[in-house]
Amino acid sequence: xxxxxxxxxxxxxxxxxxxxxxxxxxxxxxxxxxxxxxxxxxxxxxxxxxxxxxxxxxxxxxxxxxxxxxxxxxxxxxxxxxxxxxxxxxxxxxxxxxxxxxxxxxxxxxxxxxxxxxxxxxxxxxxxxxxxxxxxxxxxxxxxxxxxxxxxxxxxxxxxxxxxxxxxxxxxxxxxxxxxxxxxxxxxxxxxxxxxxxxxxxxxxxxxxxxxxxxxxxxxxxxxxxxxxxxxxxxxxxxxxxxxxxxxxxxxxxxxxxxxxxxxxxxxxxxxxxxxxxxxxxxxxxxxxxx
Amino acid sequence: xxxxxxxxxxxxxxxxxxxxxxxxxxxxxxxxxxxxxxxxxxxxxxxxxxxxxxxxxxxxxxxxxxxxxxxxxxxxxxxxxxxxxxxxxxxxxxxxxxxxxxxxxxxxxxxxxxxxxxxxxxxxxxxxxxxxxxxxxxxxxxxxxxxxxxxxxxxxxxxxxxxxxxxxxxxxxxxxxxxxxxxxxxxxxxxxxxxxxxxxxxxxxxxxxxxxxxxxxxxxxxxxxxxxxxxxxxxxxxxxxxxxxxxxxxxxxxxxxxxxxxxxxxxxxxxxxxxxxxxxxxxxxxxxxxxxxxxxxxxxxxxxxxxxxxxxxxxxxxxxxxxxxxxx
Numbered sequence: 001x002x003x004x005x006x007x008x009x010x011x012x013x014x015x016x017x018x019x020x021x022x023x024x025x026x027x028x029x030x031x032x033x034x035x036x037x038x039x040x041x042x043x044x045x046x047x048x049x050x051x052x053x054x055x056x057x058x059x060x061x062x063x064x065x066x067x068x069x070x071x072x073x074x075x076x077x078x079x080x081x082x083x084x085x086x087x088x089x090x091x092x093x094x095x096x097x098x099x100x101x102x103x104x105x106x107x108x109x110x111x112x113x114x115x116x117x118x119x120x121x122x123x124x125x126x127x128x129x130x131x132x133x134x135x136x137x138x139x140x141x142x143x144x145x146x147x148x149x150x151x152x153x154x155x156x157x158x159x160x161x162x163x164x165x166x167x168x169x170x171x172x173x174x175x176x177x178x179x180x181x182x183x184x185x186x187x188x189x190x191x192x193x194x195x196x197x198x199x200x201x202x203x204x205x206x207x208x209x210x211x212x213x214x215x216x217x218x219x220x221x222x223x224x225x226x227x228x229x230x231x232x233x234x235x236x237x238x239x240x241x242x243x244x245x246x247x248x249x250x251x252x253x254x255x256x257x258x259x260x261x262x263x264x265x266x267x268x269x270x271x272x273x274x275x276x277x278x279x280x281x282x283x284x285x286x287x288x289x290x291x
Numbered sequence: 292x293x294x295x296x297x298x299x300x301x302x303x304x305x306x307x308x309x310x311x312x313x314x315x316x317x318x319x320x321x322x323x324x325x326x327x328x329x330x331x332x333x334x335x336x337x338x339x340x341x342x343x344x345x346x347x348x349x350x351x352x353x354x355x356x357x358x359x360x361x362x363x364x365x366x367x368x369x370x371x372x373x374x375x376x377x378x379x380x381x382x383x384x385x386x387x388x389x390x391x392x393x394x395x396x397x398x399x400x401x402x403x404x405x406x407x408x409x410x411x412x413x414x415x416x417x418x419x420x421x422x423x424x425x426x427x428x429x430x431x432x433x434x435x436x437x438x439x440x441x442x443x444x445x446x447x448x449x450x451x452x453x454x455x456x457x458x459x460x461x462x463x464x465x466x467x468x469x470x471x472x473x474x475x476x477x478x479x480x481x482x483x484x485x486x487x488x489x490x491x492x493x494x495x496x497x498x499x500x501x502x503x504x505x506x507x508x509x510x511x512x513x514x515x516x517x518x519x520x521x522x523x524x525x526x527x528x529x530x531x532x533x534x535x536x537x538x539x540x541x542x543x544x545x546x547x548x549x550x551x552x553x554x555x556x557x558x559x560x561x562x563x564x565x566x567x568x569x570x571x572x573x574x575x576x577x578x579x580x581x582x583x584x585x586x587x588x589x590x591x592x593x594x595x596x597x598x599x600x601x602x603x604x605x606x607x608x609x610x611x612x613x614x615x616x617x618x619x
Binding site for chain 1: 363372376386391395
């Protein structure tokens with residue numbers, strides 16, 4: 001059987017490309033880059049383009065996942081509710097083609113948005129600050145691309161696994177809140193209960209592994225390796241964990257040589273994890289369900 | 292090989308049985324009307340055939356392929372007009388057709404298909420989100436025709452269409468049937484089915500209550516007319532006269548009114564002549580055609596448990612025709 005995934009993905013990309021919401025998100029991403037660069041140039045014209053690139057890490061870690069989640073959370077369930085999925089599945093594409101076609105299509109959309117934002121950053125960096133930090137730029141762009149694509153995948157996975165738009169939105173918002181606002185409570189909270197103290201810098205290995213699992217910190221850890229300076233994760237702090245510790249990567253906190261799963265590069269695996277698991281669950285549920 | 296063949300096909304949603312042990316065969320090349328009131332289980336059946344919903348029990352094949360194990364072999368050979376579908380509001384009508392062509396690896400010309408379903412080039416260039424319900428229906432029909440399918444499955448194809456659109460749809464079904472395409476379509480409105488179908492199956496509360504040709508159904512309701520004669524005197528002597536006429540299946544006399552159930556249209560004149568010959572004076576006469584509609588209503592009304600066997604269908608149909616007469 002020939003696969004219809006590329007055909008579905010292309011239609012999906014084309015359809016999303018006509019969505020006003022999506023263009024608003026792209027505008028927002030590009031706008032933040034443009035405004036940020038202009039502002040920094042205005043305040044400190046002597047900064048290097050590489051330093052300014054690092055500045056992008058903070059807004060991007062907030063905007064990219066939100067944009068990607070918005071781009072993806074309706075992917076499958078939206079068609080289920082409107083009924084267009086019947087038109088689609090009445091044609092040769094089957095459910096597998098639909099889920100993976102949509103996954104690729106929405107990833108491509110988010111990838112395009114991130115790509116455009118970085119293109120603007122490259123041009124403005126050259127214009128305002130007179131240099132092109134190409135290696136940093138490529139590395140940072142690829143990491144951000146993976147970050148955005150991971151969240152798009154997560155959202156598409158959720159959208160495949162639920163039966164209503166409301167559930168999809170609730171789950172997606174809930175997951176985002178978990179990463180950004182509740183992570184410390186969920187990880188450092190139990191730690192506190194178990195050991196009668198908040199996690200210190202050199203915390204237990206299981207805790208560091210858990211920390212590693214947060215895609216937000218996976219992104220900032222990876223990004224810090226690609227650019228000059230550091231990108232710190234933007235997450236809510238409850239004071240359960242030492243502030244200094246919360247700014248360090250799991251590898252830095254581990255006494256001695258960190259095992260592979262605590263090393264910085266493992267963030268790539270973490271981001272992929274957040275695509276594969278939700279998509280697998282969503283796909284499994286979508287395969288079984290009655291439309 | 293049957294185009295559609297179901298064996299004990301059943302779908303339950305919790306306590307509710309939507310489709311109950313359905314055995315249905317649609318032969319290749321025929322136009323089959325799948326009739327039933329809303330909620331009878333027509334769409335659920337079609338959804339199972341298309342693998343949108345999974346049977347609780349039983350099995351089915353479409354074009355000889357199992358609906359569960361070989362679903363991927365079915366969709367390229369079938370054109371589907373689903374019920375409760377929507378289009379992609381941001382994509383043009385033409386892009387919809389092109390997409391269907393891509394997925395079916397067909398070599399159709401989008402312009403030809405759009406023209407067949409009555410969408411102009413200007414309409415086709417617009418985003419389908421601007422379309423009326425009828426235009427969406429036309430567009431989806433166009434998509435269903437892509438790749439010259441062996442079987443067309445249309446769920447309520449006339450919904451959202453005006454009378455003119457319905458005639459065009461019927462014309463299209465006829466054309467497709469002439470090309471050798473098997474057409475299976477559902478409707479809750481008998482007259483939409485009547486005009487084009489070779490056979491109809493009537494579904495009620497998830498179960499088939501009748502499967503027959505339109506002619507067969509007509510026969511089963513007895514030639515299709517009742518005569519009501521108002522006589523000058525008591526109708527009882529007249530009843531004896533009329534009862535012996537061939538083509539009259541039943542007579543009831545009440546007061547001066549004589550009611551005859553006619554199975555052969557030619558018998559009507561015979562009734563009048565016989566009465567006249569016997570010296571009975573006819574004051575007035577009313578002839579009411581029994582429509583398939585009344586049979587349909589009987590088959591699908593409340594009790595619904597009518598046997599599929601022709602004899603009892605005749606009785607119920609006649610009875611209901613009489614009831615409706617009385618009501619008037």
